[in-house]
Amino acid sequence: xxxxxxxxxxxxVGVIGxxxxxxxxxxYLIKKGFxxxxxxxxxxxxxxxxxxxxxxxxxxxxxxxxxxxxxxxxPSMLLSSTGPLALKWNYALKMIPWFLKFxxxxxxxxxxxxxxxxxxxxxxxxxAYDELFADIDISELVxxxxxxxxxxxxxxxxxxxEINMRKQFGxxxxxxxxxxxxxxxxxxRQIYHGGVLYPNARHTxxxxxxxxxxxxxxxxKGGRFEKQNIKTISFTSENRPLIGTDLNFYxxxxxxxxxxxxxxxxxxxxxxxxxxxxxxxxxxxxxxHDHLLSRPVIFLNRGxxxxxxxxxxxxxxxxEFGGLNNPPSKKRILNLVNNAKYLFPELRDHHxxxxxFRPSLPDFLPxxxxxxxxxxxxxxxxxxxxxxxxGAISGKIVAGMIAEENxxxxxxxxxxxxxx
Ligand SMILES: Cc1cc2nc3c(=O)[nH]c(=O)nc-3n(C[C@H](O)[C@H](O)[C@H](O)COP(=O)(O)OP(=O)(O)OC[C@H]3O[C@@H](n4cnc5c(N)ncnc54)[C@H](O)[C@@H]3O)c2cc1C
Numbered sequence: 001x002x003x004x005x006x007x008x009x010x011x012x013v014g015v016i017g018x019x020x021x022x023x024x025x026x027x028y029l030i031k032k033g034f035x036x037x038x039x040x041x042x043x044x045x046x047x048x049x050x051x052x053x054x055x056x057x058x059x060x061x062x063x064x065x066x067x068x069x070x071x072x073x074x075p076s077m078l079l080s081s082t083g084p085l086a087l088k089w090n091y092a093l094k095m096i097p098w099f100l101k102f103x104x105x106x107x108x109x110x111x112x113x114x115x116x117x118x119x120x121x122x123x124x125x126x127x128a129y130d131e132l133f134a135d136i137d138i139s140e141l142v143x144x145x146x147x148x149x150x151x152x153x154x155x156x157x158x159x160x161x162e163i164n165m166r167k168q169f170g171x172x173x174x175x176x177x178x179x180x181x182x183x184x185x186x187x188x189r190q191i192y193h194g195g196v197l198y199p200n201a202r203h204t205x206x207x208x209x210x211x212x213x214x215x216x217x218x219x220x221k222g223g224r225f226e227k228q229n230i231k232t233i234s235f236t237s238e239n240r241p242l243i244g245t246d247l248n249f250y251x252x253x254x255x256x257x258x259x260x261x262x263x264x265x266x267x268x269x270x271x272x273x274x275x276x277x278x279x280x281x282x283x284x285x286x287x288x289h290d291h292l293l294s295r296p297v298i299f300l301n302r303g304x305x306x307x308x309x310x311x312x313x314x315x316x317x318x319x320e321f322g323g324l325n326n327p328p329s330k331k332r333i334l335n336l337v338n339n340a341k342y343l344f345p346e347l348r349d350h351h352x353x354x355x356x357f358r359p360s361l362p363d364f365l366p367x368x369x370x371x372x373x374x375x376x377x378x379x380x381x382x383x384x385x386x387x388x389x390x391g392a393i394s395g396k397i398v399a400g401m402i403a404e405e406n407x408x409x410x411x412x413x414x415x416x417x418x419x420x
Contacts, residue, residue, distance in 0.1 A: 010035050013402060014243045014252040016230045016266065017259035019050035020207075020388055021380045023214045024395025025256055027132060030221045032403050037250065038218065039243065041229035045211040049260055052283050052356040053388045054307050054316040056147055056296055057202040059126055060171045061386055062119035063162045064364040066105040077303075082339060084303025086332055088322030095321050098277045101362035114364050117413040118386070119169050121393050126202070128392035136213040144202050145295035150181055150188075150195030152301055159300075163196065172200050187292040188343050192299075203296045206310045207388060226250075233257070233266050233377070241376055254402050256378045261324060261357035263381040267416075272372055274419055276382055278357040280320040282332050284340075284350040287312040292344055302339050311352065315340040319358075328355040360384040361419075368394055368414040369401060378402060379416060 011034055015026045018040035026038045045051045077085040087095075105114070133142070151159065166173055176195040181188070184197070204210050219225065232244035233255065241255035257266045261278040268274075290308035298305040304317025317339070318332045333353050341347050361367065361382040371377040380398050383390045400407055 011253040011402075012037070014039065014241060014250055014255045016233075016243060016255065016257050017263070017381075018044040018215065018225070019048045019258065019260050020211055020391035021050075021258040021260070021383065021394055022256070023211055023218060024132065024391040025258060025380060025398045026223055026395075027214055027218045027221075028395040028399035029402065030218060030223050032399055034399075034402070035222075036218070037224040037226060037252070039226050039228050039230055041227070043227065044215045044225075045208040047354075047356075049356040049358060049387060050211055050391070051208045052316075052354045053207055054283075054296060054305050054314065055204040055207050055309060056305075056307070056389065057126060057129065057142075057204070058147065058198070058386060058389045059122045059200060060166060060173065060198040061389070062115045062122050062169055062171070063165050064111055064114040064118060065385070066102060066114060066362070066364050067111045067161065068106055068108055069161070071103065071106055082302050082335060084317055084319055086318060086320040086322075086329065088320065088326045088329070091321060091323045091326060094323060095277065098275055098362050101275055105363040110363065113413070115165060115169075117365055117410070120409060121390060121397070122386070124396075125389050125393045126200070128396045131396070132214060132217075132392050135217055138210065138213070141206055141210055141213075142202055142204050143295070146197050146199040147201040147203065147296045147298070148176065148181065148184065148195055148197050149298045149300055150176070150192040151299070152191055153193045159194075159196065171198070173198055185293060185295070185297060188297065189345065191343070201296075203307055205290075205308070209310075230259075230266065233269055235374060235376075239374060239376055241374070254376045254378065256380060256398060256402075258380045260381055260387070261359040263359065263379070267371075267379065270371055270373055270377065272416055272420070274367065274416055275362055276367075277321075277360060278324055279360045279384065280318070280322050281316065281356050281358055282318050282320075282328070282336055283314050283316045283352070283354045283356070284333060284336055285309070285312045285314055285352045286340065286344075286347050286350055289313045289344070289347060299339070299343060302342075304336060304339050306340060306343070313340070313344075313347075315350075324357060328353065358384050359387065363418070366390065366394065366414055367416045368397055369411060369416065372417050372420055
């Protein structure tokens with residue numbers, strides 16, 4: 001007999017999208033005995049958000065972007081030439097419904113709701129990775145030195161809200177004086193007036209290598225990979241998912257849509273009205289300069305970060321509203337380069353300009369769970385600025401849902417039904 005959580009019949013699952021979400025979901029599923037086929041139109045980790053991110057594992061980051069004071073800051077941030085926010089004007093009209101929903105979610109009550117349920121999964125994020133890392137060698141790839149945020153007094157509101165909320169969640173944080181910042185990171189130009197260290201945060205020196213190690217483990221454990229651009233999702237008369245390319249259909253017992261910012265192209269086909277859009281972000285590398293930092297730093301006034309990686313210093317930032325099809329903005333790249341040189345005047349030429357797509361929902365909670373209309377279809381996307389951190393825990397949750405296991409977590413807040 002087949003009981004709850006019993007997958008002895010080896011149900012088949014098709015997972016669409018081999019970013020960090022799709023790879024972790026596939027790995028957790030295969031460990032539970034499912035037959036898994038993972039699809040991606042590209043080679044895993046070639047260009048996706050899971051390749052180009054800042055590499056932070058940020059379990060402390062539960063204070064969301066949708067907060068009451070952000071609305072006052074947006075106009076000046078949009079006008080600032082050194083700031084983090086930008087809008088492609090040809091996309092402004094398309095963004096209006098998303099912005100209206102975002103504004104609604106900036107109430108104190110909604111901010112606290114997002115913070116509580118981000119904290120629920122962020123709190124489990126590192127231990128979920130540790131389960132997966134037990135089977136691969138990450139010794140050269142993950143460092144446990146924390147992450148530093150720093151700021152100047154100029155034009156910056158107090159960081160009190162974040163610091164107090166994190167205190168309430170019991171998150172470890174160490175307020176830093178300028179002297180302490182200098183002791184920890186002596187090469188940064190001393191423009192700062194204060195900062196905070198999150199000592200439990202980690203970073204990777206190469207997100208792509210981690211993704212590929214997890215992917216290789218999935219293949220080693222019997223997983224299948226199909227390099228296919230998935231165009232359609234439909235269902236057989238028995239409600240089994242049919243995943244379609246231009247040439248073929250693949251049938252499974254269950255399917256998962258986990259295509260990051262591109263997920264909406266498929267969820268629109270199953271009659272869901274999910275307001276997923278993208279916050280575009282960029283990175284550049286300064287090769288051979290990673291010795292200038294011991295750990296990632298974020299300069300809050302200008303909203304960008306720098307992580308020491310194998311490729312050099314990776315300078316990461318910008319929230320640009322402009323959809324999936326606009327070309328990269330040279331101005332935004334230049335802004336990152338100039339910001340990096342502001343902190344490290346010795347930097348010269350940069351390499352590898354990259355544009356990536358954060359998958360963002362207007363309440364800044366991800367969607368993790370079954371489809372509203374099809375019990376055999378599951379979603380995991382919309383992890384915005386924290387999708388790298390939340391890869392393993394989302395994978396564990398989705399695999400548990402598909403295996404029909406019991407959980408102590410309150411998973412309803414992540415359901416797509418909140419938008420219907
Ligand atoms: C600049 C920047 C910095 C960031 N820094 C951090 C950080 O430091 N820490 C953190 O936690 N998060 C960070 N993030 C966020 C994080 O990178 C993303 O949330 C996360 O990578 C999303 O993972 P994903 O698997 O959902 O999507 P993706 O990584 O985008 O993967 C989706 C995959 O789906 C595939 N796909 C899409 N459509 C189809 C289709 N139709 N058929 C087949 N395949 C398809 C794509 O090719 C892709 O491989 C950052 C993001 C950006 C842009």
